[in-house]
Amino acid sequence: MRRNGKFLPLLGATGLLLGAALTGCSDSGGGSGPGSDSESASPKKSASESASASPSGSASASGSAPASVRNGLKALDTGEKDVQGGTAFDLERDDDGSHQWDLKVATEDGKQFDLRISEDGGKVTQKREDTTPDDDVSKLKGAEVTxxxxxxxxxxxxxGEDLASLEIDQDAQGTLIWQVNTVKGDGGGDGASADADDAAENETLIDARTGKVTGQKADD
Structure with missing residues (x-):
């Protein structure tokens, strides 16, 4: 009886431990089922949320822009990287058939470099220092908008319009502006501006300090 008396409590305790363990497994198993589903569903939801909330919208908008716009932006970056401490202030797409870019870049000490950049905007093909810098170089000091x-x-x-040119200037009221010209081309960037004389051109004036559009003009 003593032996039974010793082991009965132990058996009882063991039973309780086994019961608790089984209950824990059951809870964790049941929780892991729905938990797994919710966990597998959760990343999908957050991926979807991040896709709609992330800058992918702007990236996709940029990606859907005509090649001339993407290449022009790249040409600006390429020129500024090539000229140490340089700031681009004048860009024009050449319509001689090569569709290369003519770009002017100014340095902080007032020097000007004239560059010719490949059509895709990625390579400087010609470069020279202009010994008689444009008046526009001094205007860059007041520009807050790139x-x-x-x-x-x-x-x-x-x-959907092709980028034709860009330059910094002042309007009739003396406001420092960026003047950006776009044309209705084929959007592809290859020969899109070949008939630029016949294409409708839009001139957009942008305040170089605030980024606000101050004027627009269409030339048919």
């Missing part, structure tokens, strides 16, 4: 930002603003206003 040339790249001005292109984004103008192309957003005129979706």
């Amino acid at each position: 040339a790249q930002k001005a292109v984004h603003i103008a192309s957003g206003r005129h979706k």
Whole structure:
């Protein structure tokens, strides 16, 4: 009886431990079922949320822009990287058949470099220092909006149009502006501006300090 008396409590305790273990397994198993489903569903939801909330919208908008716009933006970046401490202030797409870019870049000490950049915007093909810098070089000191930002603003206003040119200037009221010209081409960037004389051109004026569009003009 003593032996039974010793082991009965132990058996009882063991039973309780086994019961608790089984209950724990059952809870964890049941929880893991729905938990797994929710966990597998959760990443899908967050991926979807992040896709809609992330800058992919702007990235996709940029990706859907005409090749001339994407290449022009790249040409601006390429020129500024090539000229140490340089700031792009004048860009024009050449319509001689090569569709290369003519770009002017100014340095902080007032020097000007004239560059010719490949059609895709990725390579400087010619470069020279201009010994008689344009008056526009001094205007850059008051600009808060970059040339790249001005292109984004103008192309957003005129979706699907090709980038023709950009320059910093002053309007009739003396406001410092970016003047961006776009044309209705084929959007492909290859020969899109070949008939630019016959294409409808839109001129967008953007305040170089605030980024606000101050004027638009269409030339048919």
